[in-house]
Amino acid sequence: MSTSEEKERNVAGGEQRTEGSSWRFLVPVIAFFAGFLVFLCIGWGIFPKILYSEKQQPIDFNHQLHVDEMGDCEACHYFREDGSFSGIPKSENCIECHESAMGEHPEEAKLIDQYIEPGKEIPWLSYARQPDCVFFSHAAHVRMAGLDCMTCHGPIGESEHTRPYQYNRLTKYSRDIWGWNIAGIKTNTWDRMKMDDCAECHEENGTNQACFVCHK
């Protein structure tokens, strides 16, 4: 910051010395601010749009409706008998209720026509998918540490529509890993899912920080 200010002064000073025209020194200043503003806009506004590509979920899913009907998250996102976490439900879970249409919603019709009847899996795009080098135990966090789903996943259970899935063109990671704030600023615990965020919580709670706790 100080460097740029100094440069600014130097440029302006030089101008005054040689030209003498009182407004002329503004040229580089204006140019500076113009450049500054343009690139600030690029950096904050356009760059994220270029960096991330967007896809729509195959079905517009209403979480709130399902939570109301089913009771809680674990009704669909359950733990398997071996303690592993099932994650996003498969078609076979949906069939339990939606073998035939329960209502007249077009998204339900889409589910049945395109996936359940042909016996296909729904190609859901996972917002919270971590890369292959990460081992994450839902059992450790939910069962043992008693964390609420919301702590990491936010109030997704209250959503009535699926939001678009964005992924980083360079890393191919979901935008939810870095967080929706392009500056990486987080206000809620669920805003980011980077290694630093895991480590931060582990440190606060005195949990083991060894590499093999979260990596595989």
Next chain:
Amino acid sequence: MKLDRRAFIELTVGASLGAGAGITFSPLPWKLTDDVAIWTQNWPWTPVPSEGQVSHADTICNLCPGHCGITVRKVEGRVTKIEGRQGYPVNDGGICPLGAAGLQLLYGPWRVPGPVRRVGKRGERNWERISWDKAIAEVVTKLSDLRSKGKPDTVACITATDQGTVPQLFSRFMEAYGSPNYIRTASAEDTNELAMKLLQGKDASVGYDLEKANFILSFGSGLIEGWGSPVRTIQAHSKWRSGNGKKAATVVQIEPRLSNTAAKADMWYPVNPGTETALALGLAHVIIKDSLYDSTFVNNSTSGFAEWRKMVMSEYSPGDVSATTGLSAAKITNLARAFAKAGRPLAVWGRGKGTTPGSLYECMAVLALNALVGNINKSGGVWTTLRSTDLGWPEVPQDRIASSGNGKPRLDGAGTQNYPLVKYRPDELPKIINDNPEAIQALLVHEADPYFTTMDTNRVAEAFEKIPFIVSFSTYFDETAQHADLILPNDHYLERWEDIPSPVGFHKEVLGVSRPVVDRQFDTKHAGDTVMAIAKKLGGTVANAFPWDDYEAVLKEAMGADWDTLAESGYVAKAGSTPSGKFEFYAKPYEPIELEGDSYTQPLTLIPMELMRLASGAIGNPPFCTKTLEETELKGNDLFVEVNPKTAGDYGLADEKYAMLETYRGKAKVLIHLSEGIMPGLVGIPKGLGHTGYDDYLAGKGVNANSFMGVVEDPVSGLSATWGIRAKLTSV
């Protein structure tokens, strides 16, 4: 305003600095740095295995006659691991390297993707996919043609075993079709069965109660190198090696080479190879002389002892045997006494993994040693394990052509006047075909790879060229399949139902059923269904011989009352019935099995080495197993042969240097490995390398040990008793 040079520079510099500052105050550089760092860690062509529900399923391994219980670990529909099945009566949780590498066989590029027909020359690996209907129709056309010409007996069929419903369906097919030439590939079981027929008068094989014995005298058996049911034997070995401070059993290995079994044994006696029979009889001599034998058993439960005793006492004194075997008379005497006094001694027969028939006299001499200490059909002893091929099926209907064909003598001479007691003589086939190219017009091969496993590979290749029509039912592009005209691929063993006979060498009867634990990966078909489909298309009595709808119906019917238990738990462990026949001592002095070759120009003796990490049978060694080979067994694609430094000195050979290995049967360049663990004058060659089939992952590594060996007929049984061949090594 005029844009002079100065203003231009001021503008540009100003804007650039502004841009720089703007960028700096935006997340762009920081975010990009992070992303690029992540990007460098991401190698998108490195596979990411999919996650999902983990499940386990039990079945039985079918890669060797050991038949272990296995549990596959699955992630959704994928098999990700093969592990030993806990509590299975044969292997209780253990697994061997080949069994664990079964995964690679399931998913490997060597799978035959569906019925294929040869295009171009044999062995060129050019195949054309055809439909199942077309494939079956082609076989039917050919077989009908031979039948209509009245030559059904020119069709031969080779399977790896004759136990179980699928081999029996092939056998039944041959009978209904009208050919006596149903053949089983060679193994030590041939000799075991023959010995049991002669000594006990039973259709049976030999089972050893290894676990309960406390003195194991092994005549060259690779007890921990794949002999019998490999995992079970290794587990027995661990039992011998445990005990509170004291070993639970003494193990003595008679073998000219320091095999793993020899290294693990308490005593290793390298005797001159081929003189094992003499040693067994020499031990008997001492036991009789010192009256250490079980006289109650000998008097009550045996016959022919007096005459046998006379022979042993007159011809096999420790002094005589010492001269033959190279083992000192004192060692022979001590060994005999230790054996007889051990309490629960057990003499074990079957060279290496038991993949070759071997000498009948040697087998009988070893069994006689067990009888002498009263060790027949009792705990810690040798058991008569009944082998039945009778599945209670209705008699095969035969039309005129079939009965005329079946009336002809077998091509291999088994069961004829010359070889009355032998059931199969597979090693003879190449010679028969080479002598009479008309002999076999069509060959069906199921779950066997005779092209690779039969002795004298070069002659086998010649014979295969002469057979006009070869059909393989192989799951893999093995050597036989590569030289076939049609491949009608069988389901992989993890994809199919099949009854599994009792493991070889096991003293208990365990009937198992393997089941599909993974979806069919390719357009394959159960060989049982295929052979029945062929029979049904042939029509007439051939079709009538198969009243079942499909293979599952065959299996359920054959398993009868056991089916429910088998379907539930996968196996039935049966209480073995004790046959009450008397043990017969056979009083004939042994004739040594002569080696092929000329002792002057070929001064060395080549012997095969069977290794636990190297599959030497019909199944190609999967890449996992090949990786585990010692660097003194294979280097790149070059095979090592093992020689004693003394031998190397005599013949100008040097460690890790090339040499030409030559026998009457084959010649190839090999590398020399100097080992103090092999008797001078011998050359050890690993058995199981030198595949040409499968694909580049398996083929081209090393040389096939069988290509150096010829067939030496056992003077009594007529089976192949080859245990080595004379050889020459010259440095190149």
Next chain:
Amino acid sequence: MKDAHHKGEGHQEGHGTVYKYGMVINLDKCTGCGACMVACMAENNIPFRKEDTNDRLTQNFWMRVYKISNGGSFPDNDICYLPRPCMHCEGHGHHNRTPCVTVCPAVATDYNHETGIVSQIYTRCFGCRYCMAACPYHVRVFNWWDPKWPEGMEEYLNPDVSPRMRGVVEKCSFCFHRLQRARNKAYSEDRREVHEDEYQTACTQACPAGAITFGDLTNPEHKVYELKKTPNAFRLLEVLGTNPKVYYTSSRAWVRKAADVYVGKEGSGVTHT
């Protein structure tokens, strides 16, 4: 034999239970069959190539069975097989730590005081191979090639273990993912401790001879606790002070002696092939 647990213990870090996993391998029972090697390769997605045979310099092995010989002349020659996983060295005190961990410039490998397991983080490793030079047991291997499976064979890959990219070092992890799996199970049953039989490495499970025993070296209820104290127990290159967590037992004196000899044919008459 030195006592295994005298220093560096009792790190009651965090709220986790402290274990010190290790192995005792009975060389009298080991038959050198190689099942451990294959089970390890299948469990840990270890790649192979067409050209692969068994070249020690370039081949990828986490578990390797060595064949050692007493160097005697026929017929007094004797051989012994020695399975060698990662030793998960603990080191002594602050100056003599795990050899590979101390040299890693990328913090791609660390010693976990809660489990006693030495990790290897592939995405963190940049392939300098200092650790390979530092490891006295040759347990670390470098990925010289892209891991490629023949068409269709990727089907058998284990999702619990991340396949490694070209250019990184890897090694035996004591099947750490199996501990993670066992912990998941324990957590879902509302307990923190993992039972002995719930966490066993792939090689231990596969070994048909039952030669490998795996467990917590500090837990008197685990079999390894007593086994490591048997008079015939020894560790490899004990003289270096690496404090390895893999113990061996052998009734043969020459085998025990060979464990401390590093340079093959020189000196002792013991050769390592």
